[in-house]
Amino acid sequence: MEALDQFLAMGGYARYVWPAFGLAVIVLGGLSIESVVTYKKRQRELAAVEKLRR
Amino acid sequence: MFRLANPNRFMQWSGKLLPVSAIATALLIGVGTYLALFVAPADYQQGDAVRIMYVHVPSAWMASFVYAVIAVSSAVALIWRHPLADIAARESAPLGAGFTLLCLVTGSLWGEPMWGTWWVWDARLTSVLVLFFLYLGYMALVNAFDDPTRGAKAGAILALVGAVNLPIIKFSVDWWNTLHQPSSVFRIGGPTIAASMLWPLLIMAVGFTLFFVTLLLLRMRSALMAAKLRAIRLQLSEA
Numbered sequence: 001m002e003a004l005d006q007f008l009a010m011g012g013y014a015r016y017v018w019p020a021f022g023l024a025v026i027v028l029g030g031l032s033i034e035s036v037v038t039y040k041k042r043q044r045e046l047a048a049v050e051k052l053r054r
Numbered sequence: 055m056f057r058l059a060n061p062n063r064f065m066q067w068s069g070k071l072l073p074v075s076a077i078a079t080a081l082l083i084g085v086g087t088y089l090a091l092f093v094a095p096a097d098y099q100q101g102d103a104v105r106i107m108y109v110h111v112p113s114a115w116m117a118s119f120v121y122a123v124i125a126v127s128s129a130v131a132l133i134w135r136h137p138l139a140d141i142a143a144r145e146s147a148p149l150g151a152g153f154t155l156l157c158l159v160t161g162s163l164w165g166e167p168m169w170g171t172w173w174v175w176d177a178r179l180t181s182v183l184v185l186f187f188l189y190l191g192y193m194a195l196v197n198a199f200d201d202p203t204r205g206a207k208a209g210a211i212l213a214l215v216g217a218v219n220l221p222i223i224k225f226s227v228d229w230w231n232t233l234h235q236p237s238s239v240f241r242i243g244g245p246t247i248a249a250s251m252l253w254p255l256l257i258m259a260v261g262f263t264l265f266f267v268t269l270l271l272l273r274m275r276s277a278l279m280a281a282k283l284r285a286i287r288l289q290l291s292e293a
Contacts, residue, residue, distance in 0.1 A: 016164065020109050021109060035273050042279035042280055050286070
């Protein structure tokens with residue numbers, strides 16, 4: 001437990017280090033999710049339209 | 055290269071490459087984060103605050119690199135009118151803006167404990183803020199036209215004019231007195247950063263680059279599908 005507390009404390013810089021890594025997760029994760037969701041949506045739309053065309 | 059850039063061929067090879075690059079991205083960023091948080095040493099002056107570097111520096115490199123990709127794609131689009139070049143430029147922009155935002159905010163979070171201030175209007179910080187606004191302006195301009203080809207053309211011209219900012223960012227720490235330190239990796243005479251910090255940094259940087267490549271391929275595929283959808287719908291409405 002003490003080791004974990006020490007790790008989370010980041011030598012007293014916790015309030016700078018963790019927001020930096022947290023924002024990285026939000027930005028990179030957000031871009032990934034948005035890109036994948038759009039991709040899946042286009043795939044579905046294209047499949048639906050191509051069925052209609054036949 | 056132009057043969058690979060044919061839209062149909064692009065869909066073929068990018069579909070095969072995508073899972074590979076996605077897995078490689080996850081592995082490298084995972085390993086890089088582990089090394090940055092658990093293995094890399096605390097700095098003898100900065101303590102654990104130095105770990106911010108492993109996010110800040112790769113995102114700063116990507117901020118400029120992605121803009122360079124947009125500028126080159128824009129030049130190709132204007133000169134050869136290649137349809138994939140426009141799409142590559144347009145789909146890169148939100149990714150570059152994300153990296154630039156990450157660079158600015160993590161820089162602020164690093165600046166406060168080390169410099170004693172969140173922000174200074176010095177050459178490096180200001181030129182990167184200008185880069186962020188260039189991304190936003192580019193995205194707004196490209197989407198401001200009803201006709202996508204006109205939007206792409208206007209965006210391409212803005213992207214090329216804005217490219218003068220890239221050498222300003224790179225050399226700002228040498229040309230002007232600034233609070234920001236000069237590069238300790240890409241410098242004449244080799245890196246001055248310790249190997250135990252350089253390796254995690256480089257792994258993160260490659261991870262961020264692959265992240266960009268993966269999402270760019272995915273987004274370009276989405277854009278091509280959207281174009282195909284428009285064409286089919288037009289065809290259906292005429293029939």
